[in-house]
Amino acid sequence: MTKPIWIKHASQLATLASSEKGPRSKKAMSDLGLIEDGSLWIENGLIQAVGITADLEKQYAGREHEAEVVDATGHLVTPGLVDPHTHVAYGGSREREFEMRLEGATYMEIMNAGGGIHATTRMTREASEEELIEQTTKRLDLFLEHGVTTIEGKSGYGMDLETELKQLRVMKTLQETHPIDIVPTFMGAHAVPVEYKGREDEFVDLLIDEMLPVIAEEKLAVFNDVFCEKDVYTPEQSERVLEAGKRLGLIPKIHADEIESYGGAELAAKVGAISAEHLLKASDEGIKAMAEAGTIACLLPATALYLREQAAAGRKMIDEGVAVAISTDCNPGSSPTTSMPLVMNLACISMRLTPAEALTAATYNAACAIKCEDKAGSLEVGKQADIVLWDAKNYQEIQYFFGVNHVKAVWKKGVQVVG
Ligand code: NIG
Numbered sequence: 001m002t003k004p005i006w007i008k009h010a011s012q013l014a015t016l017a018s019s020e021k022g023p024r025s026k027k028a029m030s031d032l033g034l035i036e037d038g039s040l041w042i043e044n045g046l047i048q049a050v051g052i053t054a055d056l057e058k059q060y061a062g063r064e065h066e067a068e069v070v071d072a073t074g075h076l077v078t079p080g081l082v083d084p085h086t087h088v089a090y091g092g093s094r095e096r097e098f099e100m101r102l103e104g105a106t107y108m109e110i111m112n113a114g115g116g117i118h119a120t121t122r123m124t125r126e127a128s129e130e131e132l133i134e135q136t137t138k139r140l141d142l143f144l145e146h147g148v149t150t151i152e153g154k155s156g157y158g159m160d161l162e163t164e165l166k167q168l169r170v171m172k173t174l175q176e177t178h179p180i181d182i183v184p185t186f187m188g189a190h191a192v193p194v195e196y197k198g199r200e201d202e203f204v205d206l207l208i209d210e211m212l213p214v215i216a217e218e219k220l221a222v223f224n225d226v227f228c229e230k231d232v233y234t235p236e237q238s239e240r241v242l243e244a245g246k247r248l249g250l251i252p253k254i255h256a257d258e259i260e261s262y263g264g265a266e267l268a269a270k271v272g273a274i275s276a277e278h279l280l281k282a283s284d285e286g287i288k289a290m291a292e293a294g295t296i297a298c299l300l301p302a303t304a305l306y307l308r309e310q311a312a313a314g315r316k317m318i319d320e321g322v323a324v325a326i327s328t329d330c331n332p333g334s335s336p337t338t339s340m341p342l343v344m345n346l347a348c349i350s351m352r353l354t355p356a357e358a359l360t361a362a363t364y365n366a367a368c369a370i371k372c373e374d375k376a377g378s379l380e381v382g383k384q385a386d387i388v389l390w391d392a393k394n395y396q397e398i399q400y401f402f403g404v405n406h407v408k409a410v411w412k413k414g415v416q417v418v419g
Pocket residue numbers: 087116117120227255258303329331332333334335
């Protein structure tokens with residue numbers, strides 16, 4: 001039995017608790033369930049009580065001496081951040097492409113010339129499972145340092161069954177050995193592999209007939225994602241892959257309308273995707289369709305910045321009733337970062353989310369986008385004790401003070417992993 005932990009006197013406890021379940025949109029994204037002079041009692045890795053310190057003092061009268069007390073006076077306390085879209089398990093790096101883009105090449109030009117996703121695919125195919133575990137562990141450690149306690153992780157740098165399985169198994173191993181929770185997504189349709197250039201439909205058949213059944217059978221993924229983009233997969237091809245996944249129990253996600261407006265948001269609504277990602281060029285009709293279907297918009301403002309593109313219309317999406325989540329998109333090409341605090345900040349600056357909306361988008365709504373809101377994303381009794389104590393006194397401060405990591409301490413399932 002580990003000692004209970006009592007975090008007390010937080011100047012602000014942003015619980016993100018609400019009686020309404022499900023992804024939040026419009027005004028609900030601004031309600032952080034704030035408690036001043038807040039306390040949390042943690043036992044057996046779970047939150048046992050949340051409230052005003054004076055109330056917990058009464059509730060636990062006589063048991064104070066049992067607990068390890070953390071004095072959070074002057075500090076903001078929030079749920080562990082959730083990153084609902086990463087490509088974290090990959091081999092190598094692509095710093096030369098960063099330079100090439102600054103010299104004038106575009107992201108798609110580099111990819112179509114065999115670089116980009118194809119370059120990482122070569123490096124990931126070549127890497128052993130042990131090498132991938134070693135490289136991915138470093139990134140997971142960085143996530144924790146930035147207050148992130150749960151992530152989604154995509155395959156898609158294999159695009160052959162063997163390497164896709166290797167990436168998913170690496171994530172499964174790390175789920176068992178690393179403190180971070182990793183929710184796995186199969187993304188065999190991340191690009192058209194060079195060996196299938198001009199034979200896209202054949203690769204779609206391979207995905208449907210040979211890869212998806214094995215992934216589902218081995219229970220290696222919860223979600224199934226497709227890069228629906230001009231010169232990658234058409235909406236029709238994407239739909240086939242996503243519908244095939246659905247028949248096997250895999251929930252659809254879509255990389256949609258990232259580079260060009262291509263009907264991705266509309267498709268997400270049509271197939272009942274849990275979320276659509278990127279959406280830089282989503283059409284007005286697509287945004288409306290997502291609001292009606294309840295599709296979460298997973299927005300990636302660090303990717304837009306890194307590609308020097310205009311960010312997605314986050315403000316408009318919230319106003320139109322779309323539930324917005326935000327994510328790093330951590331990957332070696334378009335967003336090499338693990339900093340969710342930076343992403344919250346960019347969500348405010350480049351998409352005009354308010355600091356409260358950005359925090360909801362990085363916690364509760366992010367958890368909804370990867371179906372783990374029953375255990376993560378808010379500080380409520382019975383949930384995992386995934387908690388961040390910030391070197392800041394309120395939630396506005398972590399977003400306004402920019403490019404700085406204010407994370408002071410992190411607990412994952414009640415175990416202190418940072419600070
Ligand atoms: O989400 N858009 C496609 N996939 C990734 C980028 C992957 C890469 O460049 O390696 C993304 O941005």
